[in-house]
Amino acid sequence: MTAPYAFQAGSTPLLVSMPHSGTELPDAIAARLTDRGRKLPDTDWHVPRLYDFAGGLGASLLQANFSRYVIDLNRPPDDASLYPGQATTGLCPVELFDGTPLYRQWQAPTDDDIGQRRERYWQPYHDKLAEELERLRAAFGYALLYDAHSIASQVPRLFDGQLSDLNLGTARGESCMPSIERAIAGVLGASDFTHVVNGRFVGGYITRHYGNPRHGVHAVQMEIAQGSYMDEMPRFPYNERKAARLQPVLKEILQAFLASASAA
Numbered sequence: 366m367t368a369p370y371a372f373q374a375g376s377t378p379l380l381v382s383m384p385h386s387g388t389e390l391p392d393a394i395a396a397r398l399t400d401r402g403r404k405l406p407d408t409d410w411h412v413p414r415l416y417d418f419a420g421g422l423g424a425s426l427l428q429a430n431f432s433r434y435v436i437d438l439n440r441p442p443d444d445a446s447l448y449p450g451q452a453t454t455g456l457c458p459v460e461l462f463d464g465t466p467l468y469r470q471w472q473a474p475t476d477d478d479i480g481q482r483r484e485r486y487w488q489p490y491h492d493k494l495a496e497e498l499e500r501l502r503a504a505f506g507y508a509l510l511y512d513a514h515s516i517a518s519q520v521p522r523l524f525d526g527q528l529s530d531l532n533l534g535t536a537r538g539e540s541c542m543p544s545i546e547r548a549i550a551g552v553l554g555a556s557d558f559t560h561v562v563n564g565r566f567v568g569g570y571i572t573r574h575y576g577n578p579r580h581g582v583h584a585v586q587m588e589i590a591q592g593s594y595m596d597e598m599p600r601f602p603y604n605e606r607k608a609a610r611l612q613p614v615l616k617e618i619l620q621a622f623l624a625s626a627s628a629a
Contacts, residue, residue: 367430369489372497377423378505379623380497381416382512382571384438384490385409387429394435397472399465404599405432407454407462409515411603415594416513418616422623424511425497429490434458434467436482438490439512439569447569452522457482462520494575502581509626510584511619512571518592524565530558530593531614534568534586540576541583548625549585549618556614558593583626587618 367389386409395403413428420426429438436457440447444456454460457474459467468474474482494510501508518527531553535546546562553560568576568586576584591597594608 369486370430370493371426371428372493373420373426374497375420375423375425377623378501378507378626379419379422379424379509379511379619380494380501381419381424381426381619382494382510383409383412383416383426383428384512384571385429385433385514386412387431387433387435389431390435391431397468398434399467399469401465402434402461402467405434406599406601407434407517408432408601409513410591410601411595411608412513412515414603415515415589415608415612416615418612419619422616422619424619425501427490427494427497431486436479436486438487439514439571441570441574442483442487447573456487462517462523464522494571498575498582507581507583507626509622510571510575510582511622512569512584512586514566514569514586515589515591515594517597518590528588528590529561529564530590530611531556531560532564532566532588532590533560533562534566534572534588535563536568536573536576536584537563540568540572540578541585542578542626544628545583545585545622545625548621552614552617552621558611558614585622587615 440456457479459473461467498508535541550562566588572584572586594611595604596602
């Protein structure tokens with residue numbers, strides 16, 4: 366049986382979380398999805414590959430193995446909306462990002478299904494995330510959480526126009542020290558990529574729940590427009606040329622995160 370996540374311990378205060386890059390689907394759930402849903406179009410494609418340098422920086426790595434269609438690890442366990450009044454997706458989504466059905470008729474998850482998925486997939490990931498942050502805080506006096514995401518460059522149901530290449534979220538300044546936000550924003554500003562701080566994506570449940578600067582946990586979310594490192598078409602191939610241009614900037618972001626926290 367596939368474990369809910371893969372984990373690799375690092376040697377610095379930094380934990381990189383990848384909650385939406387999983388592609389596993391239990392057979393019983395896959396059988397209930399539409400043909401298009403089984404192709405997993407809303408996956409954070411290739412995020413572990415894009416950050417394959419992070420372990421070399423001493424980061425701990427926590428990666429989901431199962432698709433967000435099973436359960437969304439970046440949503441609250443009670444499924445409260447993260448963006449009230451705006452289109453968004455839920456704990457166990459029943460629609461694709463474009464609003465079309467994810468499940469075949471009469472096959473959407475029941476309350477019992479959701480509870481079982483929460484216990485089987487959501488809780489173990491969050492238990493490990495909390496455990497590792499506490500280990501880092503005990504070892505270094507503080508912990509750094511970088512929640513790594515990507516999304517299609519254009520999703521009209523979720524945002525207008527084209528998304529900036531790099532979208533930094535700090536829960537509007539609540540999830541990390543101001544000096545950390547400034548340091549990462551400085552890297553964004555010096556790059557050739559379009560960027561925004563606390564724009565459409567300010568951070569999901571993971572950033573908002575675990576980021577607690579007063580208690581020594583500093584969290585940020587990075588949402589990357591997929592057109593900046595891959596080809597946005599079915600089969601969703603990784604683009605080596607695009608990725609090679611982006612990866613040095615991402616590496617500099619993680620280095621700035623580490624340096625700005627240690628200097629505080």
